[in-house]
Amino acid sequence: MPEYTTGKPWRLSAFPPLLWAVALLLTLSLAYAAQSGATYILIDDNLDTELAPPYALLQEGKALDYRSTTRVDRLMNGLPRNALRPGLQPLVGLMALFPPLEAYLLHELLVRLAGLLGMYLLLRRYGLPGPRLAALCAGLALAWAVLPAYTAYGVSVLGQPWVALALLNLRRGPGRWSDWLVLVVFAFWSSLVLAGMFVLAAAGLLLLRDTWRHRRIAWRPVLGLLVLGISYGVVEYPLVYSLLVKRQFVPHRLEFDYARLAPGGVGVGLASAGRYLLLGQYHAGLFLRAAPLLAAGLALAYAPAGAARRRLLRKLLAGVGVLVGVALFCGFYPQLIGVVQQTVPPLRAFNLSRFHFLTPLLWFGVLAFSLRHLPGPGLRAALVGLQLLLGLGMNTEWTLNVRRLLGRLPATEPTYAAYVAPELFRRIRQDVEARTGQQPARYRVACLGFAPAVASLNGFYTLDAYQNNYPLAYKHQFRELIAGELARSPELRTYFDAWGNRCYLFSAELGKNFRVAALPERAVAHWAFDARSFRRLGGRYVLSAARLLHPEASNLRLLGEYAAPGAYWHIWLYEVR
Structure with missing residues (x-):
């Protein structure tokens, strides 16, 4: 800690490097600061899916209700509660205390702080030990903490150094109680x-x-894995119970058809593998792997010729070889599983290509190992700085918030306040109540041209949703609503039938545009919507971000259109005739 004793000059160097790294991370996080929800957060696979389910759980008081009979009425006409994320996860707890946006931002900051501290401790003890390497470890830990990983999944990526640290400690000796606690918390x-x-x-x-x-056998780390597995069994009890004891519903994932979703030959597989190897996957950290590769090359260049260089080459080839193998497996996975799923249909429900969630840590391992074999602090610092710039520069959420502060946020990327548009949807709720006297719990809606999560976050009960697990029977029921549009678009038909996580109202004219902005205004000339099936599911209103030119052809009638200052949407409200 710095000295403040009288007579001793204050020096920047008195602060430990870790404190500087934490201070820099907090400073970078100021880019998210904004008034009235005018912060940008990732939309695809994030705001359009990850905040609405815990919000619905908390609004209905069912976050910790794991009974097999429990249904979440706000989602998909009564989605089984056990199809949703566990209520014991920190993001759910934070959303119980704060509004969704504030909970998300606080959760993101905590995840990144945890990632920074875990990577720093792992490097100091095992990766880059030594009294003169603390600053290098802090810089590399900061580069790790700013990676563009999806923090809505908690510490799934950025917290992995903690697991490695705990298991290595248990392998080296008896470990401490904190090592066991780390595995439980993870x-x-x-x-x-x-x-x-x-x-x-x-x-x-x-x-x-x-x-x-x-x-x-190293029994302590084996027991550590057992503790980790048992802890997962506790927090993910509904999922584990339904898989191993009693299936509570048949999941729609059993109809996944990877061969239809990603057809292609060797060339397609190799191109996909190349992207996995050099860039990764966006959920788990999409950044160019230039710094580790450059560091490995320089380490070999500086290594003295002879046995030392050969040993270094073998170790680097082993590490990079594992990464190449994972990339090839992930790149060719759709084709591999497309063959295997015919023999073992249950494999359709699992995505085994998610080994790519481990590759960011492996690449940082290659980088840290290479840095140990480089001479002089300047070259090492330059490579760490390169990694920091690459990770931060490819962190879309951070860069777009910087552009927002500069007044240059793209029109296609709305802020949270513009995307959720609470004032606009409040007016729709009020008008429906004034017309019918009904609260949202008494009727069901579905959305066209925008994510149903927007309606869910505004208190509506939706028949549609973006869910990675829901009953197959419901998928078949919902398909009747959109069968006419699926028949008009082979692309949408494959998208829904072979995947179906986006259980949305589709329009062949809109295609996969699930973000139809207010400007320019979009119109749908012909919409083959089955209003009778919609009504059978309990649906009454369609909220559309595109104007229907002939709603009567879909057995709908226009009740009103809505716009609000700052809202990303222009909404037309239609009622089933």
């Missing part, structure tokens, strides 16, 4: 299906390799 703050299964699998393989090499 299970509660991450996603089992996105990262947990693959962390367990990868760590188990490494322990098997360790046992083979040393001809003995």
Whole structure:
């Protein structure tokens, strides 16, 4: 800590590097500061899907209700509660205390702080130990913390250094109580299906390799994995119970058809593998892997010729070889599973390509290992700085907030306040109540041209939603509403039938445009909508971001159109005739 004693001059160098890294991360986070919700947060696969379900759970008081009979009325006409995320996860707890946006931003900051501290401790003890490397470790930890990973999934990516640190500590000695606690916390703050299964699998393989090499079992890290697995069993109890004990509903994922979704030959697979290798995947951290590759090349260039260089080459080839193997597996996964799923249909429900969630940590391992073999602090600092710039520059959420502060936010990227548009949807609710006397719980809506999550966050009960798990029977029921539009568009038909996570109202004229802005105004000339099936599901109103030129042909009638200052949408309200 810095000295403030009388007579001793204050010096910048008195602050530990870790404190500087934390201060810089907090400073960078100021880009998110804005009044009245005018902050930009990621929309695709994030705002359009991850905030609405916990909000609905909390509004209905069902976040911790895991009974098999519990239904969440606000989503998909009564979505089984156990199809949604666990109520024990921190984001859900924060949303119980704060509005959705504030909860999301606080959660993101906590995830990144946890990632920074975990990476710093891992590097200081195992990656880059030594009294003179603290600043380098802090810089690399900061570069890790700003990676463009989806923080709505908790510490699934950025918290992995904590797991590595805990298991390495347990392998080296008896460990501390904190090592066991870390494994429990990781299970509660991450996603089992996105990262947990693959962390367990990868760590188990490494322990098997360790046992083979040393001809003995390292029991403490094995018990650590057991603790991690049991913790996941507690926090993900509904999912584990439905998989291993009693299926509570048949998931729509059983109709996934990867061969239809991503057809292609060897060239397509290699191109996809190349993207996984050099860029990664956007959920788990999309950044150019230039710094680790450059560091590895320079380490080999500076290594003295002979046995030392050969040893270094073998180790680097082993690390990069694993990454190449993961990239090839992920790149060709749609084609591989397209063949296997015919023999083992249940494999349709699982996405085993998510081993890519482990690759950011592996690349940072390559970078840290290479830095150990480079001479002089200047070159090392330059490579860490390069990684920091690449990670931060490719962090779309951060860069767009910087552009917002500069008054240059693209019109296609609305802020949270513009996207959710609470004033606009409040007026719609009020008009429906004034006309019918009914609160939103008494009727159901569906959305055209925008994500149903917007309606859900504004208190509406929706028949449609973006969900990665829901009953297959409901998918078939909902398909009747949009069958006419699917028949008009082979692309949308494949999109829904072979995947279906976006259980949306579709229009062949709009295609996959799920963000139809108020300007320029869009109109749909012909909409083959099955109003009778909509009514059977309990639907009464269609909220459309595009004007229907002939609503009567769809058995709808226009009740009103709505706009609001600052809102991204212009909404037309239609009622089933």
